[in-house]
Amino acid sequence: MQLWERYHVAESVEQALGWLADYGGAAQIVAGGTDLLLEIQQGSHPKAAALVDITRVPELTSIHTEADVLTLGAGVTHNAIVAHAVIRAQATCLAESCGVVGGPQVRNVATIGGNVAHALPAADGTLSLVALDAQAEIASPEGRTWLPIGDLFLGAGKSRVNPARELITRFRFKLAAAAEASAFKRIMRPQGVALPILGCAAWVQLDAGRERFTAVRLVIAPTAPTPLRAAEVESFLIGKSATAETLQAAADLARQTLTARTSKYRATAEYRSEMIALLARDALTTALERAVSGEVIPIIGG
Numbered sequence: 001m002q003l004w005e006r007y008h009v010a011e012s013v014e015q016a017l018g019w020l021a022d023y024g025g026a027a028q029i030v031a032g033g034t035d036l037l038l039e040i041q042q043g044s045h046p047k048a049a050a051l052v053d054i055t056r057v058p059e060l061t062s063i064h065t066e067a068d069v070l071t072l073g074a075g076v077t078h079n080a081i082v083a084h085a086v087i088r089a090q091a092t093c094l095a096e097s098c099g100v101v102g103g104p105q106v107r108n109v110a111t112i113g114g115n116v117a118h119a120l121p122a123a124d125g126t127l128s129l130v131a132l133d134a135q136a137e138i139a140s141p142e143g144r145t146w147l148p149i150g151d152l153f154l155g156a157g158k159s160r161v162n163p164a165r166e167l168i169t170r171f172r173f174k175l176a177a178a179a180e181a182s183a184f185k186r187i188m189r190p191q192g193v194a195l196p197i198l199g200c201a202a203w204v205q206l207d208a209g210r211e212r213f214t215a216v217r218l219v220i221a222p223t224a225p226t227p228l229r230a231a232e233v234e235s236f237l238i239g240k241s242a243t244a245e246t247l248q249a250a251a252d253l254a255r256q257t258l259t260a261r262t263s264k265y266r267a268t269a270e271y272r273s274e275m276i277a278l279l280a281r282d283a284l285t286t287a288l289e290r291a292v293s294g295e296v297i298p299i300i301g302g
């Protein structure tokens with residue numbers, strides 16, 4: 001089966017935008033193709049007149065740091081993220097989540113931009129970018145703009161970014177400083193592919209004595225049509241002492257305040273609801289231990 005009529009490999013963002021404009025909405029961005037090509041093949045996505053490949057655009061495939069901010073090209077693959085020493089040490093949840101996506105073949109080509117643009121509520125790398133409070137840069141014919149990553153999601157599989165006219169170019173977020181750390185955990189069926197039963201990304205900041213939480217970001221998904229932060233749990237933790245009892249109370253609050261739903265292929269709402277508490281406690285505990293010790297645990301995958 002032929003999956004496209006024409007295939008253009010862009011060398012710059014401007015060239016990609018130009019091709020999209022030339023086709024007037026009938027062309028679409030492709031990166032690793034691990035979501036898009038399967039959907040076209042399975043008939044759940046219409047065949048595009050042309051695909052515009054952005055994986056050779058240098059700006060989209062680079063990672064750089066300036067002071068305490070890391071800028072990540074949307075075309076960077078999951079394996080490149082897992083292999084990046086600064087991300088592993090100071091944005092650990094992102095390396096951990098990218099390290100469990102699919103298998104090695106998928107991680108070698110699938111990009112972080114494709115993961116976000118596909119807009120599924122429990123996409124692994126996406127959860128970590130939300131927990132890292134990332135911003136995304138969108139390039140369109142009108143110019144470029146930075147948006148909080150949460151603003152990109154309109155519903156399950158619905159993104160504010162229209163890949164037939166615009167693209168995500170980069171993400172940026174602050175790297176962990178002293179007494180800050182993050183962790184990612186997920187529950188996956190052993191034979192499962194693509195999306196987990198539940199995923200959880202946690203980021204914590206402690207006071208100078210490393211005894212109390214001063215800021216927390218927690219994302220557990222899917223608990224809504226978009227990857228949302230657990231606002232009530234985050235507020236509950238601020239100012240509380242960083243103990244196992246506090247984390248258990250936070251985990252119980254997560255179970256009470258977040259909504260799990262039954263999915264035919266993954267799990268019942270009841271099972272997910274129990275696991276929300278377990279996963280929240282586990283991810284927060286690991287992030288806390290890292291923030292206290294400064295130690296980063298080796299990451300699988302890559």
Ligand SMILES: Cc1cc2nc3c(=O)[nH]c(=O)nc-3n(C[C@H](O)[C@H](O)[C@H](O)COP(=O)(O)OP(=O)(O)OC[C@H]3O[C@@H](n4cnc5c(N)ncnc54)[C@H](O)[C@@H]3O)c2cc1C
Binds near residue numbers: 054124
């Ligand atoms: C076997 C298998 C296992 C998988 N396992 C997992 C898993 O465990 N966890 C998980 O989260 N996902 C998983 N996935 C899904 C998929 O690999 C990821 O979502 C991946 O990150 C998609 O990236 P891509 O570069 O392949 O996107 P593509 O398929 O190229 O594109 C996906 C969508 O995003 C658009 N797009 C791509 N890049 C951009 C951009 N820069 N700007 C705007 N729009 C863009 C495309 O037009 C398309 O609509 C799996 C897929 C497969 C096939």
